[in-house]
Amino acid sequence: MGHISVRQKDDEYFISPDPASPASHSPQLFDVDALRAQGLLDGQATGRAQAYFLRAHGKHLVLRHYRRGGLPRHLSDDRFIWTGLSRSRPWRELAVMARLRALNFFVPVPFLGRVQRQTMTYTADILTERIPGARSMADRVADDASTAIWAKIGRVVRGFHDASAHHPDLNIRNILIDESHEVWLIDWDRGHLRANALLKTRSLARLKRSLDQEPGLTEAFERGWPRLLEAYESGP
Known part of the structure; x- marks a missing residue:
């Protein structure tokens, strides 16, 4: 390490x-x-x-x-x-x-x-x-009708998973997007580089749960989540 x-x-x-x-x-x-x-x-x-x-x-x-x-x-x-x-x-x-x-x-x-x-x-x-000019995924997708950022998040999460990086609390507050549209993952408490298939599945499920808990993002979720999963499956 x-x-x-x-x-x-x-x-x-x-x-x-x-x-x-x-x-x-x-x-x-x-x-x-x-x-x-x-x-x-x-x-x-x-x-x-x-x-x-x-x-x-x-x-x-x-x-x-x-x-x-x-x-x-x-x-x-x-x-x-x-x-x-x-x-x-x-x-x-x-x-x-x-x-x-x-x-x-x-x-x-x-x-x-x-x-x-x-x-x-x-x-x-x-x-x-601190990451300059960064906003949380929650704030970004609430203001942006495009699904392009969802696809980028999916590719980024897949990249971390391909490197066996496990984020134990992947949620819409721990994903930030900066002014250059780069996607960052923050708060790596209890994180490690030993992710297996089960942990990767749980990580995506944790992200989905955090979206489900935001009623104000229901429309954005229905539009963007399929793009995120499609991009994740396609790879970086």
Whole structure:
């Protein structure tokens, strides 16, 4: 998955894909209140995993705090079992994105992760570079009557699947389209490069469910989903 640089201070770890070095980065990059006080926040996105937009080190970044989903969230909203740094959520996500970018896929540039360990558990955050001018698939297909973007999304998803890349939460909010009409897949938490036929089928089913949950996109879905599947079957 590639090399990860590590800086440790007590039970706090800062991790980053090579060649970026975390040596000079401050914990304040992960402190929303401190960022707000310095005027470095540009806004935030809401959803299952809240994200903040900020400016630092000459970059536009996205900050996301890792939270648990499903039944485990009732036990702890954001605390995970410690099984080693290289098995932590940000380490694995940063490594997957770095590998996908090396393969020329459109995923966010991985920037920096933080892990805060407390004995047998940890909390974590991740920073990635923001994609300029990007809009979610949900927003794009709602405004565009053309089915061309559906076909492109189908081809892009097929390309990821041909590389055995599995996105565990492929939905219309995690697919972005930029100003050049390139299709990006974001939020690679729990993603990996070991997708089999069953996982690929489940990934498409997850995308369809996310569309079914948007009543305002019913007409666009009926028009575009067949094009997406046709393009997916045809390949990149």
